[in-house]
Amino acid sequence: MKFFLDTAHIPHLREAAEAGLIDGVTTNPSLLAKESGDPIQTVREIAKIVEGPISAEVVSLDAEGMVREGLELRKIADNIVVKIPMTLEGLKAIRTLSLQNVPTNCTLIFSPMQALMAAKAGASMVSPFVGRLDDIQSPGMELIEQIVDIFTNYAIETEVLVASIRGPMHALEAARMGADIATMPFAVLQSLAKHPLTDAGIESFLRDWEKTKTK
Numbered sequence: 001m002k003f004f005l006d007t008a009h010i011p012h013l014r015e016a017a018e019a020g021l022i023d024g025v026t027t028n029p030s031l032l033a034k035e036s037g038d039p040i041q042t043v044r045e046i047a048k049i050v051e052g053p054i055s056a057e058v059v060s061l062d063a064e065g066m067v068r069e070g071l072e073l074r075k076i077a078d079n080i081v082v083k084i085p086m087t088l089e090g091l092k093a094i095r096t097l098s099l100q101n102v103p104t105n106c107t108l109i110f111s112p113m114q115a116l117m118a119a120k121a122g123a124s125m126v127s128p129f130v131g132r133l134d135d136i137q138s139p140g141m142e143l144i145e146q147i148v149d150i151f152t153n154y155a156i157e158t159e160v161l162v163a164s165i166r167g168p169m170h171a172l173e174a175a176r177m178g179a180d181i182a183t184m185p186f187a188v189l190q191s192l193a194k195h196p197l198t199d200a201g202i203e204s205f206l207r208d209w210e211k212t213k214t215k
Contacts, residue, residue: 002173004183008032008042012186017049022142024052026163026183029059047077055105057083066093074102081105081124086114091121098122105161112146114158119151119158131164141173
């Protein structure tokens with residue numbers, strides 16, 4: 001399973017990229033709005049740091065506008081993936097862009113049939129939001145299991161990108177279910193490397209090493 005970072009914060013992206021921890025990036029208008037400066041310039045900076053796919057989202061609501069914005073976003077860098085919301089207009093835009101070999105990420109998916117429709121339209125990736133489903137007491141990871149099953153049944157090549165990840169267990173379950181990608185905030189990515197027994201073991205080793213200096 002590939003790890004994507006769900007952020008537009010350049011320092012976090014640099015740190016994760018230098019450690020070789022991320023395979024791509026997802027952004028959205030909200031994440032870009034949190035950063036200072038022009039959003040397009042921020043995406044350009046991200047493209048200088050990360051070689052993998054970078055999702056950049058359109059803001060138009062009609063298919064024609066989405067396609068126009070998507071083609072402009074693709075001019076930023078070759079690894080830009082055009083992120084489009086799951087609507088009927090969005091599906092039209094995905095179809096149009098896919099026929100031009102433009103990679104797309106269909107976002108804001110909350111049902112398996114939405115994911116299947118996006119795949120049929122030609123989406124390169126689908127982004128089901130597990131955390132937001134959990135927030136309304138609907139099991140988000142069940143959605144991932146259903147989408148993976150459907151895509152496996154029909155040998156669909158569209159990648160399943162698990163979004164709205166809130167903690168390590170979401171990432172673990174996504175990997176066990178066979179999802180292609182998990183995108184997560186920087187804090188969650190950091191937490192995947194941590195375990196209390198690892199910390200305790202390091203402390204114990206260091207204490208024992210200090211004792212050798214007194215002999």
